[in-house]
Amino acid sequence: MAKKVSRKATVTVAKKRKVGVSKAPSAVKAGRKVNKPKDRVLITGAAGFLGSHLCDRMLKEGYHVIAMDNLITGSLKNIEHLFRREDFEFYHHDVSKFVHVPGDLKYIMHFASPASPIDYEKIPIQTLKVGSLGTHNLLGLARVKKARIIVASTSEVYGDPKVHPQSESYWGHVNPVGKRSMYDEAKRFQEAITMAYHTYHGVETRMVRIFNTYGPRMRLNDGRVVPAFMGQALRGEDLTIFGKGDQTRSFCYVDDLIEGIYRLLLSDYAGPVNIGNPKEITIKQFAQEILKLTGTKQKLIHKPLPSDDPMQRQPDITLAKKLLKWEPKVDRAEGMRRTFEYFKSLTPEELNEKEHFSFEKYAKK
Numbered sequence: 001m002a003k004k005v006s007r008k009a010t011v012t013v014a015k016k017r018k019v020g021v022s023k024a025p026s027a028v029k030a031g032r033k034v035n036k037p038k039d040r041v042l043i044t045g046a047a048g049f050l051g052s053h054l055c056d057r058m059l060k061e062g063y064h065v066i067a068m069d070n071l072i073t074g075s076l077k078n079i080e081h082l083f084r085r086e087d088f089e090f091y092h093h094d095v096s097k098f099v100h101v102p103g104d105l106k107y108i109m110h111f112a113s114p115a116s117p118i119d120y121e122k123i124p125i126q127t128l129k130v131g132s133l134g135t136h137n138l139l140g141l142a143r144v145k146k147a148r149i150i151v152a153s154t155s156e157v158y159g160d161p162k163v164h165p166q167s168e169s170y171w172g173h174v175n176p177v178g179k180r181s182m183y184d185e186a187k188r189f190q191e192a193i194t195m196a197y198h199t200y201h202g203v204e205t206r207m208v209r210i211f212n213t214y215g216p217r218m219r220l221n222d223g224r225v226v227p228a229f230m231g232q233a234l235r236g237e238d239l240t241i242f243g244k245g246d247q248t249r250s251f252c253y254v255d256d257l258i259e260g261i262y263r264l265l266l267s268d269y270a271g272p273v274n275i276g277n278p279k280e281i282t283i284k285q286f287a288q289e290i291l292k293l294t295g296t297k298q299k300l301i302h303k304p305l306p307s308d309d310p311m312q313r314q315p316d317i318t319l320a321k322k323l324l325k326w327e328p329k330v331d332r333a334e335g336m337r338r339t340f341e342y343f344k345s346l347t348p349e350e351l352n353e354k355e356h357f358s359f360e361k362y363a364k365k
């Protein structure tokens with residue numbers, strides 16, 4: 001039974017820019033076939049890096065997309081090409097507050113959260129809230145709408161891992177009060193409450209543990225290593241390696257990740273699934289690859305390694321391979337070439353916006 005939502009609740013949607021609405025339900029009237037309305041999917045964090053790519057993909061798959069974002073770290077620029085479509089609408093809303101969406105929903109894809117270590121350290125409370133309260137709100141919505149929900153978890157649930165590579169059965173090594181704890185613990189709580197809604201309320205849930213991903217639409221000044229190095233190379237600055245650069249990461253191109261997420265959404269598996277590219281590289285080698293790709297003559301310089309920066313990270317994707325028949329297809333050379341093309345296409349003003357967001361107006365909330 002769908003729960004009645006009070007009128008008061010509906011006004012919590014701060015600003016609503018409705019570009020298209022779905023047509024009346026289909027029917028075969030007087031022998032005339034009327035087009036079946038599209039299934040509707042809610043995507044949170046839709047103006048962010050991954051959310052915007054998910055919007056593109058779900059529209060391509062024939063869904064009506066309801067995009068939601070509070071625009072703290074996301075940018076409308078990532079989705080502005082969609083605003084003229086009838087099968088796309090945008091809500092400017094913070095999912096940590098009550099979420100109301102009129103009409104049916106088939107799927108909810110919860111991808112709202114700051115995701116760069118510098119971002120989430122600057123807005124720790126919002127980060128904790130979106131992973132916990134935001135997830136709770138969306139699970140409640142999924143329950144009312146009888147929708148399937150997929151939540152974006154992260155390799156950060158493994159912390160600074162003691163097991164290598166990381167498979168889903170590893171419980172992790174996380175500092176609950178460390179520099180990354182606002183993100184890591186919010187995401188661990190997210191997994192726990194998602195599992196509880198699955199077991200207790202029978203909600204259809206999916207969880208994707210996302211490893212380092214890169215590609216077009218990453219925010220140039222978000223502090224993560226790919227945009228940081230690309231921006232530095234394009235501005236002719238030296239590339240800043242944190243620590244000795246012997247820490248490892250495994251980078252997945254965004255198209256591969258989106259494919260994995262889509263397959264997981266359609267699967268019938270409720271446990272967490274790693275999606276990432278197992279090709280591991282040290283940060284120093286990665287910086288050298290970027291110097292070569294961009295043809296810059298700059299140097300590599302070293303800065304202190306932030307505390308709780310994981311020393312190694314590599315997904316074990318055995319489960320995804322078996323369950324989803326999925327594995328990454330785009331190698332790093334090709335993916336980085338495409339990513340470089342994107343960063344090269346930014347305007348000089350965008351390229352020089354290198355200072356990290358201050359988030360001043362959100363910090364006390």
Ligand code: UDP
Nearest residue numbers: 117223224225226228240241242247283309
């Ligand atoms: N890093 C770096 N220089 C930079 C930015 C990041 O050496 O300008 C390092 C960072 O210390 C980490 C790795 O690159 O070891 C990946 O950092 P990122 O912020 O992209 O994400 P993480 O995988 O740590 O969550």
